[in-house]
Amino acid sequence: MITSSKTILLRSIDYQESSKIITVLCEKNGKVALMARGVKKPKNKLAGCIEVGNIIDVTYYYKPSRNIQTIKEASIGYQSLNFRKDFERASILYATLELIAQLTHENEENLEVFSFAESFIKWLGDSEFVHPSIFAYVQLRLSQIIGFGLIDDTTQENETVYLNISSGSIAHQPDSELSYKLTNLQSKFVTLVLNARNSEVFKLGLQNLELKKLINHLDVYFKYHLDGYKERRSDTIFEQMMKVT
Numbered sequence: 214m215i216t217s218s219k220t221i222l223l224r225s226i227d228y229q230e231s232s233k234i235i236t237v238l239c240e241k242n243g244k245v246a247l248m249a250r251g252v253k254k255p256k257n258k259l260a261g262c263i264e265v266g267n268i269i270d271v272t273y274y275y276k277p278s279r280n281i282q283t284i285k286e287a288s289i290g291y292q293s294l295n296f297r298k299d300f301e302r303a304s305i306l307y308a309t310l311e312l313i314a315q316l317t318h319e320n321e322e323n324l325e326v327f328s329f330a331e332s333f334i335k336w337l338g339d340s341e342f343v344h345p346s347i348f349a350y351v352q353l354r355l356s357q358i359i360g361f362g363l364i365d366d367t368t369q370e371n372e373t374v375y376l377n378i379s380s381g382s383i384a385h386q387p388d389s390e391l392s393y394k395l396t397n398l399q400s401k402f403v404t405l406v407l408n409a410r411n412s413e414v415f416k417l418g419l420q421n422l423e424l425k426k427l428i429n430h431l432d433v434y435f436k437y438h439l440d441g442y443k444e445r446r447s448d449t450i451f452e453q454m455m456k457v458t
Contacts, residue, residue: 216282217272218242219290221330222265223314227253230388233263234281236314237271240294244314245323246281247273248288262287266296266306266338291331293338301343309333309351323446325358346402346419352431353406361438365407367400374400376430378437383407391437393430396423401425 220237223244228234229296231253239245252259262269268291274283313330317323333351337343356362366384367374376383378391383403385392394402396420405414419427434443 214275215258215272216242216275217270219331220245220269220271220312221313221327221334222267222269223310225263226263232348233259235263237269238317239271239322239328240324240327241322242283243323244317244319244320245273247271248281248283248324248450249287250283253256259287260286262289264292265310266334267292268334291338293334293411295338297344301345302337305343305345305348305351306334306337308348308445312351315442316355316439329354329358341428344415344420346415346417346424349402349419349424349427349431350406350414352435353403354410356431356435357407361429363403363407363434365404368402371397374404376403376434377428378434381434381438389434393426393433395427395430398423399427 218239218241223236225233225235225236228248231251231349233252235247235249237245237247249263251257252263254260254433267289268455269286270290271288272285274285276282289338293302296306313326317326337347353363353414361381364380364382366382368385372385374385374395375384375387376395377388377394378393379389382388383395383400396415402414402417402419405411432442432444439455
């Protein structure tokens, strides 16, 4: 059966001398592994399409008995050269795509995740302003979309705030040993993302050690609520961008 879909290219690995196996998030069919035969050859018609982060329109041969399907043809729907030229954008992109790959399932449609990913990639590629805290924003938004987003139980500003992992809340009191006290800036960031969802959150200036700790806290939250959640391989690059050790 021949299937066509708009897709987001999540990752790519070399296969033999001239081919690649790519993982894409399809608008219609969820996460799918595709074989791009001969794509590493200079004159191959797919060569310009198969770049991580590209949004591509793909037609492929689908057989339920196969784990890896074969691309018939593809064309670029969106591509940004900024991801090649800008280290910060690329780091945020790779971390985001790796997170999305963990949160989505093979052959399981999730239009809300796809829509968020598509809009975010275009924004990240075209925006004049990029800040490392964007990734913490992605973590918080994706947890909401997937269905286990944090609940804001705070009632007063400038009060101590805890991120409670087990209950999935931010509150003025810890509810278990697995609760993290947030700094004032971390608290403002999380609250603004949960309640406002606008670009004003990036003007708070959350960065370096404060940002790294918040990202780590949110990773613990993902691990607690998602079976099989793994460390991101892209984190080493991301931490270099944040310039923290």
